[in-house]
Amino acid sequence: MSLARKFILILFFFSASAHAISADKIQDEKGDIKSEIKSYIKHHLKDAHSFYLTSFTNDETGKKTYIEIPLPVILYDNGLKFFTSSEFKHGKEVVVSNETFYRMNYDNNKIYKTDKEGTFNFSESGKILNEKPLDFSITKNIATIFLVSILMFLLFTSLAKSYKSNNGISKGIGRFFEPIIIYIRDDIAIPNIGLKHYKRFMSFLLTIFFFVWFCNILGLTPLGVNVTGNIAITFCLALLTFIITTISGTKDYWMHIFWMPGMPLPMKIIMAPIELLGVFIKPFTLMIRLYANILAGQIVMMTLISMIFLFRNFIGSGLSFLLAFFISIIEILVALLQAYIFTILSALYFGFAVEEHDH
Amino acid sequence: MEIPAIVGGGLIVIGVGIGIGGIGRGAMEAIGRQPDAYGKIQTAMLIGAALVEGIGFAAMFVL
Numbered sequence: 001m002s003l004a005r006k007f008i009l010i011l012f013f014f015s016a017s018a019h020a021i022s023a024d025k026i027q028d029e030k031g032d033i034k035s036e037i038k039s040y041i042k043h044h045l046k047d048a049h050s051f052y053l054t055s056f057t058n059d060e061t062g063k064k065t066y067i068e069i070p071l072p073v074i075l076y077d078n079g080l081k082f083f084t085s086s087e088f089k090h091g092k093e094v095v096v097s098n099e100t101f102y103r104m105n106y107d108n109n110k111i112y113k114t115d116k117e118g119t120f121n122f123s124e125s126g127k128i129l130n131e132k133p134l135d136f137s138i139t140k141n142i143a144t145i146f147l148v149s150i151l152m153f154l155l156f157t158s159l160a161k162s163y164k165s166n167n168g169i170s171k172g173i174g175r176f177f178e179p180i181i182i183y184i185r186d187d188i189a190i191p192n193i194g195l196k197h198y199k200r201f202m203s204f205l206l207t208i209f210f211f212v213w214f215c216n217i218l219g220l221t222p223l224g225v226n227v228t229g230n231i232a233i234t235f236c237l238a239l240l241t242f243i244i245t246t247i248s249g250t251k252d253y254w255m256h257i258f259w260m261p262g263m264p265l266p267m268k269i270i271m272a273p274i275e276l277l278g279v280f281i282k283p284f285t286l287m288i289r290l291y292a293n294i295l296a297g298q299i300v301m302m303t304l305i306s307m308i309f310l311f312r313n314f315i316g317s318g319l320s321f322l323l324a325f326f327i328s329i330i331e332i333l334v335a336l337l338q339a340y341i342f343t344i345l346s347a348l349y350f351g352f353a354v355e356e357h358d359h
Numbered sequence: 360m361e362i363p364a365i366v367g368g369g370l371i372v373i374g375v376g377i378g379i380g381g382i383g384r385g386a387m388e389a390i391g392r393q394p395d396a397y398g399k400i401q402t403a404m405l406i407g408a409a410l411v412e413g414i415g416f417a418a419m420f421v422l
Binding site for chain 1: 398416
């Protein structure tokens with residue numbers, strides 16, 4: 001038996017015996033850990049008022065230090081109020097502004113008006129009854145959207161300029177982006193919308209593809225942003241598709257919805273409400289698909305990492321690392337795939353709206 | 360007797376699994392017959408799978 005094998009076996013027995021000794025203790029703690037993991041995952045899926053990186057506790061003083069990037073808080077409550085989110089100290093302290101007291105609730109990351117001591121009044125079902133000010137803060141998600149917008153603006157304007165200076169040949173990072181843009185034009189826009197109308201929709205399709213893709217990729221970084229896994233944001237993206245489809249709908253499109261030609265009269269009456277419902281279901285599924293896919297990915301990642309604290313031995317940790325690594329690679333694929341699906345389905349819906357029939 | 364909602368979730372997953380499996384199988388067979396049309400079949404397969412998946416997610420969301 002080789003030395004490495006012996007070492008692993010010894011480690012295995014050691015961990016097994018250590019597990020047996022502390023089994024009773026762990027049994028009590030396991031329930032706590034499970035609920036702690038649950039609240040941790042729930043907390044980190046939500047939008048926050050700061051970019052939270054990590055925290056550690058000083059063993060001697062017992063003081064918890066947070067490493068994070070604070071973001072500005074903007075409240076509208078009898079006039080605008082500005083302060084940074086670091087003043088909340090993770091919901092531990094009450095912030096005073098113009099003689100009103102504000103406190104952040106750690107569980108849902110929302111700001112409430114409180115009294116001087118910062119007490120929350122709970123209803124019987126556990127809801128917070130305190131009044132909420134209008135919150136226009138630059139939260140984590142909004143900061144990321146700004147970042148992605150600026151990045152995209154700088155990237156693509158400079159790319160467009162570089163074509164001019166280089167006689168229409170891409171160079172640098174343009175060599176990476178050119179095939180993607182041409183793919184969207186030749187394989188997404190033209191087959192689905194048609195040669196006659198595709199140019200009108202190209203700018204929207206390209207913007208939505210790169211926005212969703214960049215946001216998805218940023219969601220995999222340790223900054224822990226969850227932009228496309230937030231239903232409000234996917235709702236806005238789907239709403240844009242819905243508005244453009246509705247506005248650019250031709251007479252034929254509406255006729256096919258309300259009075260399908262070439263069908264017997266009773267069928268026409270049955271089809272009309274179903275088709276009308278379909279108009280709203282299409283953007284609704286766009287919204288849900290993107291949101292649920294990204295959210296599910298984030299939950300799976302965090303659950304796998306939490307396995308370390310459940311198993312508390314090197315086998316569990318190794319397994320957790322391997323699985324998390326594997327899921328991360330799949331998530332990179334999902335990030336691209338979801339951006340692609342969102343774009344191609346948008347193009348498909350635009351294609352329905354501008355389609356010309358000869359009957 | 361009341362059936363817990365999580366049973367419905369399981370049924371949704373089974374249904375969506377069968378649906379996407381069927382789409383994947385159809386695409387594989389089509390590619391086997393027409394290897395040249397690989398790109399077109401793949402696109403159509405992804406759209407079909409995404410639509411089925413969307414229904415599944417919508418049902419989960421209602422759950």
